[in-house]
Amino acid sequence: MSRRASRGYLLVAIVVAFSMVLTACSQPAAPAKPAEPAKPTEAPKPAAPAAASPAAASPASASPAASPGASPAASPGASPAAKPAAAAGAAAPGPTGPAPAAAVQSTGKATTKAPATKTELVIASPSDISKLDPHMSTSFQDVIISFNLYDTLTSRDPDLKLIPRLATEWKATNDKTWEFKLRPNVTFHNGDPLTSADVKFSIERTYDPNAKTLVATVFTTIEKIDAPDPMTVVFTTKQPDPLLPSRLAFYGGQIIPKAYFEKVGADEFNAKPVGSGVVKFNQWVKDDRLVLDANKEYWGGAPDFEKITLRPIPENQPRMAALLSGQADMALKLIPDQVDQLKSNEKARAEGAFYAGLYVLGVNSKVPPLDNPKVKQALSLAIDRDGIVKALWKGQGAVPNGFVAPGDNFYDPNRRPFEFNADKAKALLSEAGYKGEEIVIESSTVIGNDRQMSEAIVEMWKKVGVNAKIEIIEGSVRAQKNREKSFKGLWWSDPTSTLQDPDGMMYRLLSPGGPMDYWREAEWDRLGEQARFSLDQAQREAAYKRMQEIMDVYYPWLPVIVPIESHGVASYVNWRSNPNQTMELRKDVFSFNR
């Protein structure tokens, strides 16, 4: 070997060593790991289209202050399951059973003092906002802003308890009417008083066909809205709808100023939005920063910051670096590796909460061999979910035990987590007469870890003799297939529980004509309809129990994991994550530790 050549090799060796040192001394290693894309919302997740009438005790429950029973979530009779209490860490929804005790990292409490000069809250988000008009988007990055820029009539605290906001009290005056009393002396950012006319205008706008909102299906139960006086709103529903106060707490429910909106029009409103929330719009430079000023006159008290700057930083590593270097106070959407990394960090901590829903493989049960229930049972038995939670999610999740989101009404903690038994799976496959037909997972990369999970599951299935295969599809192709209901076999979905009730998740999605209508079973359909319109809680509970038993046979979904979603926050911030993803920053849930 010539002297020159050997020197060349020496150089290469130095380069390798050098980069290894660099990598080692900077803890967030693995630069080669592809950035997990920010999970865009599964597009809007509209509430149940018809009048759901579950949980709530009798519709006569009065003001929430006097009787928290107005909230189906808080009503003890209605909610057999323990509430998730996600933030309480140990009291996490317990779908685990024999699975690992899922480690939700969440204290909500600061461990260090904030710098005395700290008045600006900088949030590093994986993606820029797209809309400021609250009725035109339901995606995560927009919702987190709009629930702070605007107020809703009701809201949910971090324990998912329904709480009053613009409404001080509400009651059902009869089966089909709800009366809401508004909070007096609330003004919009432009000084206009907030009255019942604004509420009527805002909610009517959501389902006005001409407004073409993205939340058009949220309030389909409403027949009409009346504003008898400036502080009273009366909703008349088409059928009894005890879940109306819950619906008003989530997207679609944001109240906008009628007079201002009518004066400037939709485009100008989106460019210069006015709400009544805890922050006021200041400036938006696309893909660079969104600046919001504190609303010092907020009826609920001024927030603990002068302004918020939202900085879109698409890549995971730089977003975390922004947090750790003090250039951001919050970094949204951590990946499981980063949650681990923060365990021993003094500058920042992870605030996690169980996802209010499930990650499932949807199944097209119309195509062979997936029309054979035994094949689907075998597929479910062959998935080592515990292994997936541990290896791919670093323990940041739990093995589900059914088709109802943990913590929802009628969630049954006594069901066993889905079983992993390869031998049983093999036996079932031969019983089913499975002859090696190809089974395809169409995996995207829009749902957290979906591609890695697909690869692992395909290997597990191959081990029991299933001719399984992955096809990677791009986000827009997935959206199209979702719409056309044209998935070939299996695909990833992340159903969200919008109403903390099975009607708002499994029945909404799997019902006849629903977005995931690939399977029908007459008894299941009948029970679902019954439960939707029943006021009898025992009957509803029995229906959902039986419906899950039917699903244990037919598997229209293969639930895989209940992941924990985590955000990074600086150690001097008091804040905890809300499982419903609204990212509240009002003073009762957010403060700098001074």
Added chain:
Amino acid sequence: MLQFLARRLLRAVIALWGIVTIVFIVMRLSGDPVPLMLPPDAPTSEMNRVRAELGLDQPIPIQYAVFIGNVLRGDLGRSIHMRQPAIDIAIERLPATVELALVAFLLAVVVALPAGLISAAKRDSIWDNIAMFFALIGQSAPTFYIGIMLILVMGLQLGWFPVSGRGQGSWLKPGDWSTMLWHVFLPAVTLGAFAMASIARLTRSAVLEVMRQDYIRTARAKGLNDIAVLVRHNLKNAAIPVVTIMGLQFGTLLGGAVVTETVFAWPGIGLLAIKSIGSRDYPIVQSAVLLVAMAFVFVNFLVDLAYGWLDPRIRYA
């Protein structure tokens, strides 16, 4: 000269037409933007209405004819998602990218030219080895790796630079320069690393090449010292390949900003293009690519003109 200009112009137009056509076809093959815009439960009638509104219900050849006609009138369509003229949105982003590319280019040239010269003049010395070692890293390490490493080391560990984002201020105000430079430094090094390495290596080999020429020996024989030989007799003769690669690299910097802009959350045209590809916003992708292509063609044109100045034997005939 005029004939030369005309010929170059014609070639430029053909190149731009080709680029625009390829982008047009590839984007339409890659998927439909409409399902991404509407809720999954939107009825088919609504899909069709939106499609018709955007002209996407027409056959591709007709869409193409309409598109070319509009481009000739300077109209690149309206953004599908933002409902504003696409070219305006793209132009709005241009300053950030030009700023990044210019600083990266200047940094590359300022570092690479002396490095290449010293390497050549002191061939096989320790300086040569150090310079070529970094050139090797610059040419072989992927941009995102360099970017993330710089963020982790210079931004996070040492805390010398901001980890992402563009400075708030204006280059027109000298008072803002320090903050602007402070923000642009890491992205510019990341983006310029490859160009820096290429220019340094090429400068070194071009200068070495010229050193072997007879006229250099003659100059030395006259008793001129090394510096004078290098500056007076070597540099201009070695400049043609160096200028060529500088021109090519500048074009690449504009287009190559995509990765750097994503890593550093730099609000330029590359980040816009990536987002727009994801959402199938055809008009924005077309506008962004067209702008970058025009810049590329223009820089190449300047390089061609520079040849004549550097080497009078080259005639524009």
